[in-house]
Amino acid sequence: MAVYKRAYRSYSGPITDERWRFLVLTRYSLTQLFSSRAFSWFMMATVLPVLISAAYIYISNSVTAQLALRMGNQSLLVVDGAFFSKVLISQAWMALFLTCWAGPLLVAGDLSNGALPLYLSRPLNRAEYVAGKAAVLVGILSCVTWIPGLLLFGLQTSLAGASWGWQHISFLAAILLASFIWIAVLTLISLATSAWVKWRIVATAVTFGLFVLPPGFGEAINGVMRTSWGRVLNLPYLLEVVLSNMLGVPVQTHGPFSNEPIPMAAAWVVLIGVCFASLEMLNKRLRAREVVRG
Amino acid sequence: MTATIELDDLQVQLGGRTILDGLRGALNGRAIGLLGPNGAGKSTLINTLLGFHQPARGTARVLGMDIRQEARKLRGLVGYMPESDAFISDMTGLHFVRYMAEISGLPSEQAMERAHEAFFYVGLGEVRYRKLGTYSLGMKQLAKLAQAIAHGPKLLIMDEPTNGLDPPARQRMIQLVREIRDASDMRLIISSHLLRDVEETCEEVLILRNGRVAALCNLEEERRANRKFLELETIGANGQFSSALQQLGCECAVFNNGRMKVVMPDKIEIREVYRIAEQQGIQIRKMNHRRDSLEDIFLNAMEQTGAAHGGL
Numbered sequence: 083m084a085v086y087k088r089a090y091r092s093y094s095g096p097i098t099d100e101r102w103r104f105l106v107l108t109r110y111s112l113t114q115l116f117s118s119r120a121f122s123w124f125m126m127a128t129v130l131p132v133l134i135s136a137a138y139i140y141i142s143n144s145v146t147a148q149l150a151l152r153m154g155n156q157s158l159l160v161v162d163g164a165f166f167s168k169v170l171i172s173q174a175w176m177a178l179f180l181t182c183w184a185g186p187l188l189v190a191g192d193l194s195n196g197a198l199p200l201y202l203s204r205p206l207n208r209a210e211y212v213a214g215k216a217a218v219l220v221g222i223l224s225c226v227t228w229i230p231g232l233l234l235f236g237l238q239t240s241l242a243g244a245s246w247g248w249q250h251i252s253f254l255a256a257i258l259l260a261s262f263i264w265i266a267v268l269t270l271i272s273l274a275t276s277a278w279v280k281w282r283i284v285a286t287a288v289t290f291g292l293f294v295l296p297p298g299f300g301e302a303i304n305g306v307m308r309t310s311w312g313r314v315l316n317l318p319y320l321l322e323v324v325l326s327n328m329l330g331v332p333v334q335t336h337g338p339f340s341n342e343p344i345p346m347a348a349a350w351v352v353l354i355g356v357c358f359a360s361l362e363m364l365n366k367r368l369r370a371r372e373v374v375r376g
Numbered sequence: 377m378t379a380t381i382e383l384d385d386l387q388v389q390l391g392g393r394t395i396l397d398g399l400r401g402a403l404n405g406r407a408i409g410l411l412g413p414n415g416a417g418k419s420t421l422i423n424t425l426l427g428f429h430q431p432a433r434g435t436a437r438v439l440g441m442d443i444r445q446e447a448r449k450l451r452g453l454v455g456y457m458p459e460s461d462a463f464i465s466d467m468t469g470l471h472f473v474r475y476m477a478e479i480s481g482l483p484s485e486q487a488m489e490r491a492h493e494a495f496f497y498v499g500l501g502e503v504r505y506r507k508l509g510t511y512s513l514g515m516k517q518l519a520k521l522a523q524a525i526a527h528g529p530k531l532l533i534m535d536e537p538t539n540g541l542d543p544p545a546r547q548r549m550i551q552l553v554r555e556i557r558d559a560s561d562m563r564l565i566i567s568s569h570l571l572r573d574v575e576e577t578c579e580e581v582l583i584l585r586n587g588r589v590a591a592l593c594n595l596e597e598e599r600r601a602n603r604k605f606l607e608l609e610t611i612g613a614n615g616q617f618s619s620a621l622q623q624l625g626c627e628c629a630v631f632n633n634g635r636m637k638v639v640m641p642d643k644i645e646i647r648e649v650y651r652i653a654e655q656q657g658i659q660i661r662k663m664n665h666r667r668d669s670l671e672d673i674f675l676n677a678m679e680q681t682g683a684a685h686g687g688l
Contacts, residue, residue: 100481
């Protein structure tokens with residue numbers, strides 16, 4: 083574009099709708115994320131387990147394919163709650179890796195460069211700022227959790243017949259609810275740790291650490307106290323509890339100590355509690371100006 | 377014309393301390409300077425006007441809008457250039473300014489066009505595709521100015537705009553501020569502890585000290601009055617000497633160690649001062665004859681509030 087105007091002139095053109103302006107943050111953040119080729123490749127790699135699962139569903143429903151693959155015992159290939167549980171748990175880990183990569187890029191950069199006053203001196207409040215940034219993670223994580231989950235469910239229904247779909251309609255609620263709570267947990271924890279740590283690499287490490295270190299501590303508690311409640315510190319396990327209960331499959335046992343699973347209600351309470359705690363952390367940290375007390 | 381800033385018993389407390397206390401006054405000028413020593417409350421006042429801090433008592437109106445009730449609407453009309461570093465280092469300058477303009481409400485295409493214009497306007501046209509992290513301090517200041525004006529605000533708030541700039545860059549910044557002031561209907565609030573910056577760009581000045589209004593004056597009127605000052609260093613000057621000068625029609629301010637400032641009416645000659653000194657046996661060891669300046673107003677305000685609050 084040729085630019086010749088070098089004198090200041092005021093602006094009297096159109097203005098965008100304030101209600102959706104937070105999506106500008108989302109758009110720019112997505113552009114920034116996908117400008118990294120490595121991230122784009124990784125995003126594509128997260129679809130691989132879904133493609134394998136789709137192939138599994140196809141083979142389990144296709145006698146021709148089974149014959150071609152010389153598979154004798156058809157009953158080994160079953161698409162049921164356990165199948166969807168395994169797929170969603172593997173995708174939940176993919177979502178965690180994606181969050182560790184993308185989350186700290188969203189907020190830590192703004193805070194470490196002091197850009198927050200520039201955002202908040204405009205017609206944009208803190209909630210909209212968080213919404214704009216969170217929408218990035220929600221969008222990306224949806225692409226690896228509930229959207230592939232629903233697609234796989236749809237594929238199975240189309241191959242096995244509508245009756246299968248109606249029989250297992252509760253799977254839809256499980257896929258959606260478990261994905262939504264996991265996305266909320268990942269998004270809020272990632273934004274909160276980024277807001278507090280500010281340094282992107284450390285924020286990545288802290289975010290990942292929050293999902294892998296407390297489970298070890300929890301198992302230590304289990305060992306000392308002869309209980310299984312230490313597993314409330316294990317967020318991936320809590321997701322598994324929610325998912326397994328909703329899909330009607332037994333919760334897999336973890337750790338060398340008590341095998342008694344955490345009740346689903348307790349898992350929900352902890353996961354929702356983590357979301358609220360992260361929101362409170364964000365609320366404390368995301369301010370245009372920090373106030374030193376004393 | 378709507379007042380640019382109206383302060384109505386504004387009090388702000390941060391971290392349990394009162395930072396701004398009972399600020400009152402109205403400033404109508406198109407370019408307003410906020411002056412005061414470090415820690416006087418200039419930046420806190422700006423942050424409060426932008427809605428970053430909530431007043432503990434009272435309120436303020438900017439362009440007629442209450443900062444408590446119409447903060448969002450107000451922020452839509454404001455361009456803000458913060459004092460400290462504020463940018464996104466891995467964005468190009470152009471991308472950054474366009475982004476900020478879009479958040480201010482400009483559609484994407486217009487934001488792009490305005491970002492180009494703003495960059496050329498502040499003199500960074502040639503480096504607009506470079507990442508902000510590679511800019512020098514002076515360039516970052518100009519980029520901050522570009523993002524503050526790209527969306528065409530009605531009010532531009534600049535917090536220490538010449539901080540860290542070398543003399544040519546400072547001169548360039550002052551020149552830009554003057555151009556913006558003269559070439560548009562935009563109003564300006566410039567916070568600075570540099571008297572020269574404010575004197576060269578502003579029409580009205582609000583001087584803060586210890587979170588209170590130390591002085592509020594219209595520089596244009598002061599300049600028009602163009603009063604003559606005498607700065608005296610004397611030995612033996614007392615209340616009698618200043619009373620005698622006041623009887624002549626002079627205004628006197630007496631400081632420590634025999635220092636005095638005397639505002640001379642046009643009709644009075646300097647020899648009258650010598651005559652009274654001779655009559656009273658007072659030695660005048662030094663005399664400076666000068667015009668009124670912002671420095672005098674500032675120092676006077678500092679002395680007066682210093683005396684009122686028990687000194688520094």
